[in-house]
Amino acid sequence: MTGTDQQPVSASLRIDGKDAELEQRLDDELTAFNAAATGAGAPEPLSVRVTDAEGALVGGLTAWVWGSCCAVDMLWVRADQRHAGWGGKLLRAAEEEGARRGCTEVIVSSFTFQAPDFYRGQGYRETGRTEGIPGGHEDVHFHKVLAG
Template structure:
């Protein structure tokens, strides 16, 4: 996850918990999952920012199909004269690839475009206590990022955020959840919430692994 999962014992500030679905945002391309050390911290490039979830990385792999992988089309196509450029961040390129691959996947699966899902917790002063972002595609919901503020990481907010996301996903018709967590983050947190390990990816810095999880959700009567 990109999450800071936490325990339950410490006192918590007055808060509001809200489910948000930003009208213009696309499913986050972060780590499709919640991550945190034990039940304490999230996968962090920076203390408060986590890397992309492996669950989303898996989705991106699916989205990376091209016409060159389709023999019947490849034989009919000739390469155009073009220039190849290598750069850093390219917002325009990301938007175009996202649009193109979303359209391709929607046509191939009939599941339509992914829809964003987010959960936010704020204290009485309006400061962020923690949050979760995810995306819903067909019957699947993938947790992208989950983070809890350091002074509240043992106050139960990780569990509350994850449970709220699962309930909203089920309300939207999802039957499964997927998430990933680095071995130095919170794999045990997800196991404790009924997630089953489905695999691991080596090569994470420091000799760590990315642990992938799956959970079947209870069907919500409509």
């Protein structure tokens, strides 16, 4: 046996639904591992919100910043406000804030039934696709270099 061979511990495996404690532990462990491997530290959350005059949500974007990369998790605009320019405004605001925080690139994914053409129109370049999404769809991966 070499120094890298590991013997499995006696343990039990359990399958559950949502497990907030497990999610937090995995996030903490992977963040520490990734920070040690890259020196980039922990990801920092970023969000952008649009509300109407009554305070109702019109749209929003959630993302994270890690080193020089900004990754968009979710971008959504209320149905009655789609095609009114809010998606582009949300995305540009996130890009600008990412750049302010030192980002030089942005990544995002969109299912083929969502908004891949929107991201192309915002200057994003397709970098790959993942097949096997329900309904015969694909997950389209995008990348954009931010102007320096």
